Amino acid sequence: MRVTYHKELDSISDGLVEMARLTGSAIGRATTALLDADVEFAESVISGDERIDQLQRDLEEKAIALLARQQPVATDLRVVVTSLRISADLERSGDLAQHLAKLARMRFPERAVPGDLHRTILEMGQLAQRLMAQAAEVLITKDVDAALKLERDDDRMDELHREVFHHLLDERWKHGVETAVDVTLAGRYYERFADHAVSVARGVVYLVTGEHADELPPPPVVVPDGPA
Amino acid sequence: MRVTYHKELDSISDGLVEMARLTGSAIGRATTALLDADVEFAESVISGDERIDQLQRDLEEKAIALLARQQPVATDLRVVVTSLRISADLERSGDLAQHLAKLARMRFPERAVPGDLHRTILEMGQLAQRLMAQAAEVLITKDVDAALKLERDDDRMDELHREVFHHLLDERWKHGVETAVDVTLAGRYYERFADHAVSVARGVVYLVTGEHADELPPPPVVVPDGPA
Numbered sequence: 001m002r003v004t005y006h007k008e009l010d011s012i013s014d015g016l017v018e019m020a021r022l023t024g025s026a027i028g029r030a031t032t033a034l035l036d037a038d039v040e041f042a043e044s045v046i047s048g049d050e051r052i053d054q055l056q057r058d059l060e061e062k063a064i065a066l067l068a069r070q071q072p073v074a075t076d077l078r079v080v081v082t083s084l085r086i087s088a089d090l091e092r093s094g095d096l097a098q099h100l101a102k103l104a105r106m107r108f109p110e111r112a113v114p115g116d117l118h119r120t121i122l123e124m125g126q127l128a129q130r131l132m133a134q135a136a137e138v139l140i141t142k143d144v145d146a147a148l149k150l151e152r153d154d155d156r157m158d159e160l161h162r163e164v165f166h167h168l169l170d171e172r173w174k175h176g177v178e179t180a181v182d183v184t185l186a187g188r189y190y191e192r193f194a195d196h197a198v199s200v201a202r203g204v205v206y207l208v209t210g211e212h213a214d215e216l217p218p219p220p221v222v223v224p225d226g227p228a
Numbered sequence: 229m230r231v232t233y234h235k236e237l238d239s240i241s242d243g244l245v246e247m248a249r250l251t252g253s254a255i256g257r258a259t260t261a262l263l264d265a266d267v268e269f270a271e272s273v274i275s276g277d278e279r280i281d282q283l284q285r286d287l288e289e290k291a292i293a294l295l296a297r298q299q300p301v302a303t304d305l306r307v308v309v310t311s312l313r314i315s316a317d318l319e320r321s322g323d324l325a326q327h328l329a330k331l332a333r334m335r336f337p338e339r340a341v342p343g344d345l346h347r348t349i350l351e352m353g354q355l356a357q358r359l360m361a362q363a364a365e366v367l368i369t370k371d372v373d374a375a376l377k378l379e380r381d382d383d384r385m386d387e388l389h390r391e392v393f394h395h396l397l398d399e400r401w402k403h404g405v406e407t408a409v410d411v412t413l414a415g416r417y418y419e420r421f422a423d424h425a426v427s428v429a430r431g432v433v434y435l436v437t438g439e440h441a442d443e444l445p446p447p448p449v450v451v452p453d454g455p456a
Contacts, residue, residue: 168406184409
């Protein structure tokens, strides 16, 4: 009985890691699609989202079946309930990557992102993919410090998001309203994607400690021992 | 034991209805703040969001405690797990109302929404508030047909959202990029708010039928017997 139980719990955890990997890959490909006006990449993200949605449905069914059959208490219960919430974050992240890919497809063969924002959007895309890779790692290692670090790394996304607005509202903006609308939405999608990665990490903190991340003391500042 | 159990379940359900009422009220007030540049209304939405967040935390604690102590199975289990998901939708709706209020506050004493979009944004705000009121009612009545109707009513929100873009991208747009950015974000917030109201209703469908809303046959078309 306990063996089956732990097998089922592992299978849920594996499903979450797989979802995080797929959404991380999706945001990377969506960024390429957006910056290079690559419609095939865009299509792969758009059609690939169904797989992420399916994983979430499978995971939910497994979690509910496990709650019903195994009646977990305390920590195990927290794991199952938190996994449900994490899966919702990941499903939503996949949607946001898909929205970005749809922006790229809509403007094809033009580029949705003008040249003077290329670097900023590239950095947002890379950071989003990295945050999700960190979230996937945290799902595997259950490392609370790494989870809390994710929250600080997300600060950079907020800075980049502000850069986008700053750029848009600069009087030298010369790309017109359509591009401004695209860029506003793209910026928002990246920022939300990163929020969901942070939320996954927060879920792991809760899962391990039983405390919500915002109730924990801030992690100690450590001197880095090498290139990050 | 069963009496306590049903009392606890009722208390969770009451909490959801209260959250839906608060977010419905918040989106209504945020719309007024946005259209009238009323900064006091905006502040009330911004500070009021804490109450919605607190309700969600309380509700989560109750749900997890109930799962641990009462070990519900089948339908009851579905109710508790679905309630957790619904509470997340409602918490997020509150955030979106708060984002709208912050837009209003940021532009004060100017109006964030230009006159020629006043009617469209007003309709989006009213529809959002109405959809959430329907969702609250569905939470009380558990009426599956009413829940499915919400999904169709949300189609109007998508139309209005398209209207906003159409307007923004019209070459006669004369309000500049800053206003275009504000209106793009506002449109997106309303559309997401409505999606969450639909998601609440879908949750109720799942709760009652055990089927996800998108697996159900479409509801029969009925001839209305009076003014809608």
